[in-house]
Each structure stands twice: as structure tokens, then as C-alpha cells.
Amino acid sequence: MANIDYNYFISPHASRRRPALTRELTKRAYAVKDTISLAEGMPNEVTFPFEKMQILLKDGSSITLQGQQLHAALQYIPTQGYPPLVKTLKEFMQKVHQPPNWQDRELLVTNGSQDGISKTIELCIQEGDPVLVQDPLYAGAEIVLKPFKAELIPVEHDQHGMSAQQLMNVLEDRKAKYTEEGGGCKMPKLLYINPTGSNPAGTTMPAERRKEIYNICCKYNILILEDDAYCFMHFLDENPPSFLSLDTEGRVVRLDSLSKVLSSGLRMAWITGPKQIIANIELHIQSSCLHSSTLSQVITENLFQVWGHDKFMEHLSFIRKYYKARRDLTIDAMERHLKGLCEWNVPTGGMFVWIKVKGVSDVYDMLMSRGLKKGITFVPGHAFMADPTKACNYIRASYSKVPPKQIEKAMKLLAELIREEHLLLLFWNSSRDVIEQSFFGFFYGLELNQPFEQFGPKFWFQYLPRVDFEEWAAHNLTIFPNKAANSRHDAFDIDPSTG
Template sequence: MASIDYNYFISPHASRRRPALTRELTKRAYAVKDTISLAEGMPNEVTFPFEKMQILMKDGTTLTLQGQQLHAALQYIPTQGYPPLVKTLKEFMQKVHQPPNWQDRDLIVTNGSQDGISKSIELCIQEGDPVLVQNPLYTGTEIVLKPFKAELIGIDHDQYGMSAQKLLDVLEDRKAKYTEEGGGCKMPKVLYLNPTGSNPTGTTMPAERRREIYNICCKYNILILEDDAYCFMHFLDENPPSFLSLDTEGRVVRFDSLSKVLSSGLRMAWITAPKQIIANIELHIQSSYLHSSTLSQVITENLLQTWGHDKFMEHLNFVKKYYKARRDLTIVSMERHLKGLCEWTVPTGGMFVWIKVHGVSDVYDMLMSRGLKKGITFVPGHAFMADPTKACSYIRASYSKASPKQIEKAMKLLAELIREEHLLLRRKLDNCT
């Protein structure tokens, strides 16, 4: 890896965290067998009322937790995660992504990707810092950044995701101002993106675009926050390379999640990043909730070992096909009802379609007032924009849960709503003239 000074990315607030001795002793107790420990403040498992847990899977497989494995599932564990699961996830990441210089990276389990994104942003950002984000962006990232009063530098999308040329133009402009002002204009240190099945646009960034953006970040010493929750939900013939798989320099912090493919309620996710970054995030978790849910981690490890890699990949392929079929029927319904009223790019992954409404410069009142009265809900595009105060003509529609009949009805009602909005706008214009 390149010789990166990670202290440059770590905020003064985060750099003041120190390890909790009790947490370090818990880590040692798991790592060194046959240790007699009187150090840990753990309850004794004999006081827990659980004897056995069984989970029946849809394929007929039964997962059973009992004895020592159940004790582990109900107990405190090291902050990094349940050691057998951490080992399994590391093997999975190496097999799927083959990241360069794996020995310089580490992995930590988090309570969902949102938790990992939040802690990574808090690791790097101080109040008022500039942050590069895709525009539109995942709203969960914007709400993490808001308390920091961060300067969100939105890099616009096209049908292939974040524009590499616009990213380069922004950075060159910032660098020129930074030089002119003698450092008065801050350079961004962090780029957040959602490259596969992007939320809200449904775009999947092709390999060449990813390489361009990675090279730009190397040139300007930028840390890449790769939020890839829809990694296994793209609809392309070939898997695009992850930014992690391209990362020869050690500047990618990657967020993976099983929320969309196993269960949202398990809150099973993990961060893969350079070791110093993971070590600092571990200190943050130590000081907040000690470690992610042990029960969820043991269930996940049990399932992955029962299924094995090939069966797990078969399940992921089933999930991909399921959402692709739902995307297809949604696009057919949109073609039937919204053609001429709206425009859109067919999603190449994920659970959403990003719709631009013609003739309506701001959709907020149309959706949040008159739309709700019609019994339909869509998300106004404002929620996903780097500057949510500006008028927005976009809508995010999700095709993940509603039935085909409900999707058809919703698109028909949306078309009615847009036509009614056009009529209202014409009347207002006539009254003004």
C-alpha cells in the first residue's frame, strides 16, 4: 500500500479515544485459550433462562443454538465481533473481492451499515468540513452529516452514477481556490458514494467509472467511503469490481450489509478498512455499545457454516432475480401510466426507481399533501439532495414490498395526481396573468 498518514483523516475528537482495559481483557480471554479470568464483569450463563434456540429456514434447514454456542450467543464478546464470524467474513471478503494487500486491512462487525457509516463519518469529520457526496445521496448519510454543519459538495449523477469528470472539475476548482486563499478554502478529505444499485437512483457504476474515480481520489488524497449495501442486488451480467478490489493504496472504507439479503432486523453488517481506521472505530464502539448483537452474529455464523459459500451465493442470486422481476413489472406499469408525464432511467440494481416529473418544478406539496389524500406515498426527491432546500422535480419509488397490483394502482394514481397538478399550475398561471 501507499504510505498514507491516516492521522490526516482522523479528527481531533476521535484521536482522543483510548481503549477500555476491560474490553481489551475480554479480547484476550477469547484469543488465549485456557486462561483463568477473574477480570471480566460477565454474568454467569447459568442464570440465563434459555436452554435451546431453534430456527427453521424456508429450505427446511434447522439452525440450533445450544450448549456452549448458545452461551456464546447470550454473552459479551470482543468489540470486533464474534471471533468465528469475523474469521468467516474475512474469508468471504477475500474470496469475493480479492482486495490487494489484505494483510494491511481489518474488519469489524457493526449494527447495520448505518452504524458503520455514522461512526466512520464521525471519525473523520469536524464541524464545517467539506465532504464530497453523490448527488442525489442516501438520506441516512445526510442526517449523520447535518449536526456537523458539513459543507456538502454534491457531485451530480448520470445514468452510470457519480460523474468522474464533475468530481475532477470540483476538486481542481477547490485546489485553485485553496492555493489562491493560502489554505482558506478547505480541501475535502472524504468522498461518500453508493456505487451499486444506488439509493435513490438505482444506478450501478461501471468498472471504468470506478477506476477513474479511484484514481482521482488517489491524486487528491481522499478517503473513499464505499457504501455497498446493494452489492448483490445488481441486474448486470457481470459483477462490477468493488472499490475495495481496486484499492492498492489503502484509502477505501467499505460497508457491507446483510440487511437486504438475509434480514434487516438482524442488523448484521461490517466495515472493511485499513487497520488504523478499524482500530479507531473499535474504540468508538467500545465507548458506545461495547459490541454488536452477539445473538445476531452467532445466528449468522451458524447459517453461513450450515449453508456453505456456494449455497449462500445461490441465495444471493435468488434475491437478485426476485428484485429484477419486480423492477421489470414496475417499469411496465410506469410505461403504461407515466409515459409523457415523467422520465426515468431503468434501474440496474437495488430497490428504487428515480422519476423526474415533467412540468412540476417542485413535487413536495403534490406528494405530501394531495398524494397522501389519494392514498399513495412516494418520497419527494428533496430528501436525497445535497441541498434539500431547493425545489426538486424528482420522486423516489420503491418496488420492494408492494404487490404487483398495488404498484399498478399506485402508478395510475400518480399519473392522475400529476395531471391534477398540471391543471392547478395552469390555473395559478392564468390568475397571475
């Protein structure tokens, strides 16, 4: 591995953490069994009310916890994780990813991959630091970065994920500014990326592009935070190589998760990375939650032992086929109802379709107000933007849980909603003078006689859904300014006393 100074990536506040002696003793208690210990601050297992736990699996096999194994499942464990599971996960990582220089890496169990994202980011950045992120960005990463007032540097994506050329352009521009300003413009030291079945775009990065991005990060001394929660849910014929499998220098911190393939409630995930980085994250876990759920880890370890590697890989194959079929149903419904109204790329992994709405500059009110009234919910693209305050015409649709028949209905309703939005915008752009005159008396009565532009479309649109647009178009719009105030209220079905 390259001679990397990991202190460069570790923030000052993280570098001040020190191991707790009691946690070190817990680790030793698992390693050494022939000592009389009066050191452990653990409750006695005989006081626990649980006698036996049994889990039946869908294939007919079962997991039974009782006796000493149940005691272990209900007790404190080393911060790194339940030792038998840590051993199993290390073997799994070596089989699946074959990372170079494995002896220089370590693995740590976390409370879901979101916990790993949070702790890795907290380890690496200080307030105001620049961070490279893919655009669109997983919302869970944005909420971690926000309290640090991080400068998010978005890197555009296409149907294959983050653009390597765009990443190079961004870094070259940044380096030029850094040189011109004498270091006043910081260079980023962290790249956050979803390479497989990305959330929300559903893109899976080809092997060649992963290599290009890895080489760029080597050139600019950037640590790669590879959040690969959907790596087991791609729809390709072959498994794409992970950044970890390409990591000859030791600059990849990889997050893996079983939330999407075993259970999201188990909160089972792990981080793999350079030993110094993992050791520092372990210190953070010591000071926050001590360790991830022991019961979840023991259940997972027993599942691996009952199934073995081959049966687990068969289960992953089933997962991919299941979600691919749901993706296909969704895309078919979109082709029938949204063609001409929207644009999209067919997802190559994950649980989401990233939809661009044509003819609408901002979808927020359309979805959050009129969409909810219509009985459909989608996530506005704003949630996945580096700057969520800007206008966005993208929608994230999830096909993971909705019943197949409702997928068809949802896309039909979305098409209706978009057409209505187009009509609203047409109505707004072509009839502003009429709207102003028609509503003038009503708003004057509410002492809201400010300039028309002060309100803007969002304010006026709260009243427009009550208008029968076909009737409006069929009549001479100029009649409304000549009507009395009460008549205007009647025409728009507005009660003057309530607004």
C-alpha cells in the same frame, strides 16, 4: 500500499479515544482458555432463562443453539465481533473482492451499515469540513453529516452513477480556490459513495468509471467511504468490481450489509479498511454499544456454516432475480401510465426508481398533501438532496414490498396526481387575478388582507382542491368578483366560520 498518513483523515476528537482495559480483557478471554479469570465483568450464563433456540430455514435445514454455543450467543464478545464470524467474513471478503494487500486491512462487525456510516464520518470530519457526496444523496448519510455542519459538495450523477468528470471539475475548482485563498477554502478529504444499486437513483457504476474515480481520489488524497449495501442486488450479468478490489493504496473504507439479503432486523454489517482506520472505529464502538448483537452474529455464523459459500451465493442469485422481476413490473406500469409525464432511467440494481416529474418544479406538496389524500405515498426527492430546502421535481418509488397488482394502481394514481398538479399550476398561472378577487372577501373577514403575493401558491392551494376545475373552466370566471362574500364561499364550498 502507498505510504498514507492516516492521521490526516482522523479528527482530533477521534484521536483522543483510548482502548478500555476491560474490553481488551474480553478479547483475551476468547483467545486464552486455560487461565483462571476473575477479571471478566460478565453475568453467569446459568442465570439466563433460555435453554435452546432453533431456527428453521426455508430450504428445510435448521440452526440450533444450545449448550456452550447458546451461552456464547447470549454473552459479551470482543468489540470487533464474534471471533468465528470475523474469520468467516474475512474469508468471504478475500474470495469475493480479492483486495490487494489484504494483510494491511482489518474487518469490524457493526450494528447495520448505518452504524458504519455514522462512525466512519464521525472519525473523519470536524465541524464545517467539506465532504464530497453523490447527488442525489442517500438520506441516511445526510442526517449523519448535518450535526457536523459539514459543507456538502454534491457531484452530479447520470445513468451510470457519480460522474468522474464532474468530480474532477469540482476538485480542480476547489484546488484553485484553496490556492487563491491561501488555504481558507478547505480541500475535502472524504468521498461518500453508493456505487451499486444506489439509493435513491438505482444506478450501478461501470468498472471503468470506478477506476477513474479511484484514481482521482488517489491524486487528491481523498479517503473513499464505499457504502455498498446493495452490492448483492445488482441486475448485471457480471459482478462489478468494488472500490475495495481496486484499492492498491489503502484509501477505501468499505461497508457491507446483510440487511437486504438475510434480514434487516438482524442488523448485520461490517466495515473493511486500513488497520489504523478500523482500530479507531473500534474504539468508538467500545464507547457506545460495546459490540453488535452477539445473537445476530452467532445466527449469521451458523447460517454460513450450514449453507457454505456456494449455497449463500445461490441465495444472492435468487435475490437478484426476485428484485429484477419486481423492477420490470414497475417499469412496465410506468411505461403505461407515466410516459410523457415523467422521465426515468431503468434501475440496474437496488430497490428504487428515481422519477423526474415534468412540468412541476417542486413535488413536495403534491406528494405530501394531495398524494396522501389520493391514497399513495412516495418519497419526495428533497430527502436526497445535499440542500433539502431547495425545490425538487424528483420522486423515489420503491418496488421492494408493494404487491404487483398495487404497483399498477399506484402508477395510475400517480399519473392522475401529476395531471391534477399540472391543472393546478395552469389554474394558478392563468387565473391569479380571479382567485384574488374571489377569495378577497373571505380572507378580509379573517383579517388576512395582506398583499396577495405574501401568501404564495402553497397557501392558496390548501383551498383549491375543493374547487371543481371543470365547472370553473366551463363558466365565465369574471362572475365571481361580482358576487357577495357568502356567494363566493358557496362557490368554493368553504365554510366562513371554519375556513
